[in-house]
Amino acid sequence: MRRLLFALPLLWLALLPGRARAQKFGYVDTEFIMSKMPAYGQAQQELNTASQNWQKEVEAQKKDLDRLHRTYQAEEVLLTETMKKKRQDEILKKEQDAKAYQNKVFGYEGLLFKKRQELTKPIQDKVFEAVEKVAKKKQLAIVFDKAGDLTMLYTNPAHDYTEFVLEELGLASEDRNQPGPKGAVKTVATPQTPADSEFGDETPAATKPAPTTKGRSTAKPGTRN
Template sequence: MKKSLLLFLLVLLLCATAQVAQAQKFGYIDSEYVLSKIPAYSTAQQELNTLSGNWQKDIENQKKDLDKMYRTYQAEEVLLTEPMKKKRQEEIVKKEQEIKTYQNKIFGFEGQLFKKRQELTKPIQDQVFEAVEKVAKKKQLAIVFDKSGDLTMLYTNPVHDYTEFVLEELGLANEERNQPGQKGAVRTVETPKTPTGDTADSEPEPTPRATRSNNGQRSTGGKN
């Protein structure tokens, strides 16, 4: 008896859990698309690209200087004494280490580029996150996925796409989206003109229509 009661309670619990899962709503957004619609984010990306390019050129110039030092050493090696060779080699190694240190300082983890990106883009990303949170609460969404994130979404039903609602929260919504129906082209039908002259009193001859006889051959219904 006790086993039957426990089994019955377990079934009720599973049914309740299934109903709760079915009641939960979910949706997804395309964060890259949202960010591309924010002018401040595009400006930040341009500034970051410019800074990155300038720093990369600086590193390339330093590498050219290192290469020049090494070639000069190779050309003069036969004329140098052992102490002079050792000194030149140490200078080359030191220069190489300085370049690596500088490169890591700029492009490494939590380097200047990383910090600058955080400075320029994090406030915008936080703004988008707040908009997503508002949409999730308004639409009663339990989970919101990011279509442009690391999560691979093999299929997405547009009915669960809340990207435009996030843009609406940011004041960047497209008026043509999220409407009950798509707007089609407006077609103007002109009133047919009344025939003039003798043709006004006569009715137009009907257009012959193709019919099929009992033997399967086609014939026209016009005059012979």
């Protein structure tokens, strides 16, 4: 779930007065939580099935268009100008309809987008409610989403409340959700990107690795007091 739960930028948090900074905060990993939810797996499977079916329809329309093009090209020399214009208009109409259907299904806020919202929103809402309950029980002023857009360069497992949310959802168990190891917390160093000269700078800009990566703690979500 790509959103922040009660989230505020870490820089803003660091600049708060001492009294405000003393308030408790924590973070959860909503992607990890949803991966433990059977309903989410079922929703993903249903979404994939729907997407594949729509894709087959789009491919069928493309094949039909290809057939019309080939037939027209084979018969073009035998057609009058009027007949050519009629066939060209038919092909153009088919192309426009196929493009419109593809946009309707896979375009912005299309059928696939709406289907995803329909299937995942109830699950996301359930996770959000569980996070809210944990926040109130643990008296947390702020809860960050480790799976969200906020870049967390340093995460101390002592502030990880993912396990509590799993417990709230009835998903925590010894064989599935092991507590994180205790000890010193490590930060993940940003890997160095290879120099352009090493590859002759032939890699397209869009495919080059980003200069920075999101640092994540290697510790699994664990139970904290």
